[in-house]
Amino acid sequence: MASTIRVRATSSGDATEVQALIQHPMDSGFVKDANGEIIPPHFIQQVTFEHDGTNVFVADWGTGVSEDPYVKFSFKGGNKGDDLKISWVDNKGGTDTITAKIQ
Amino acid sequence: MTVHHHGFPATRRLILKGAGSVVLVGLGNIPLGFVAVSAAANDKYPLDAFRQKSEAEAIKSLYGRTAEPSDEVKLEAPEIAENGAVVPISVTTTLADVTSISFLVADNPNALAASYTIPPGTMPSVANRLKMAKTSNVTAIVEAGGKLYSATREVKVTVGGCGG
Numbered sequence: 001m002a003s004t005i006r007v008r009a010t011s012s013g014d015a016t017e018v019q020a021l022i023q024h025p026m027d028s029g030f031v032k033d034a035n036g037e038i039i040p041p042h043f044i045q046q047v048t049f050e051h052d053g054t055n056v057f058v059a060d061w062g063t064g065v066s067e068d069p070y071v072k073f074s075f076k077g078g079n080k081g082d083d084l085k086i087s088w089v090d091n092k093g094g095t096d097t098i099t100a101k102i103q
Numbered sequence: 104m105t106v107h108h109h110g111f112p113a114t115r116r117l118i119l120k121g122a123g124s125v126v127l128v129g130l131g132n133i134p135l136g137f138v139a140v141s142a143a144a145n146d147k148y149p150l151d152a153f154r155q156k157s158e159a160e161a162i163k164s165l166y167g168r169t170a171e172p173s174d175e176v177k178l179e180a181p182e183i184a185e186n187g188a189v190v191p192i193s194v195t196t197t198l199a200d201v202t203s204i205s206f207l208v209a210d211n212p213n214a215l216a217a218s219y220t221i222p223p224g225t226m227p228s229v230a231n232r233l234k235m236a237k238t239s240n241v242t243a244i245v246e247a248g249g250k251l252y253s254a255t256r257e258v259k260v261t262v263g264g265c266g267g
């Protein structure tokens with residue numbers, strides 16, 4: 001089954017840069033559909049990025065994050081071939097996770 | 104829809120489910136369907152801060168103190184956002200011992216847009232894409248060495264990003 005998470009983690013020098021793009025509607029709950037009905041909120045609340053057993057980054061998101069959210073950050077350490085695990089959970093209890101290799 | 108709870112201890116989930124229900128009771132202005140429970144099951148999701156309307160209340164809820172503007176917080180945002188639904192915003196800082204970075208859009212229905220935990224060894228730089236309902240100040244907050252620093256820029260929005 002295809003993951004909703006696309007990630008590129010590249011190591012150069014002693015730092016690893018991570019870019020993640022996640023497929024998700026990120027409905028804020030403030031938008032009405034064509035019938036004038038509110039589209040219920042449905043958005044990712046937390047994304048964790050784990051390397052070598054610890055979180056290297058945690059994203060807490062609200063309704064102000066764009067659809068198909070993107071985030072970029074860097075952390076020290078991380079070697080080519082290491083695993084980077086990314087997991088998210090949304091306000092409806094939906095989740096997804098992926099483990100990518102640092103390039 | 105199947106609900107997955109990877110590795111969350113059952114008792115913690117039970118306790119936090121109770122906490123989630125308590126949170127829901129007092130909310131008069133949250134659209135139906137906003138479920139607090141699953142978020143509360145994760146470490147430290149600042150639910151209360153995301154519920155606040157104003158920037159000041161959100162920062163108070165999140166950090167419990169106020170921020171001072173600092174040149175060392177470098178906020179990058181477009182002067183004009185063509186599409187308020189997707190506005191690229193990033194921040195970096197030369198401050199040391201950064202533990203948290205947050206972004207607020209003052210004139211959004213809820214000012215706090217995103218908050219990031221920066222563990223030791225992670226660079227104090229984040230790039231993300233935010234929704235802006237209309238022209239507004241965007242503020243980046245950096246928590247460093249136990250203090251709060253901020254930078255603010257106005258971003259003009261030609262087409263609002265909240266679908267309204």
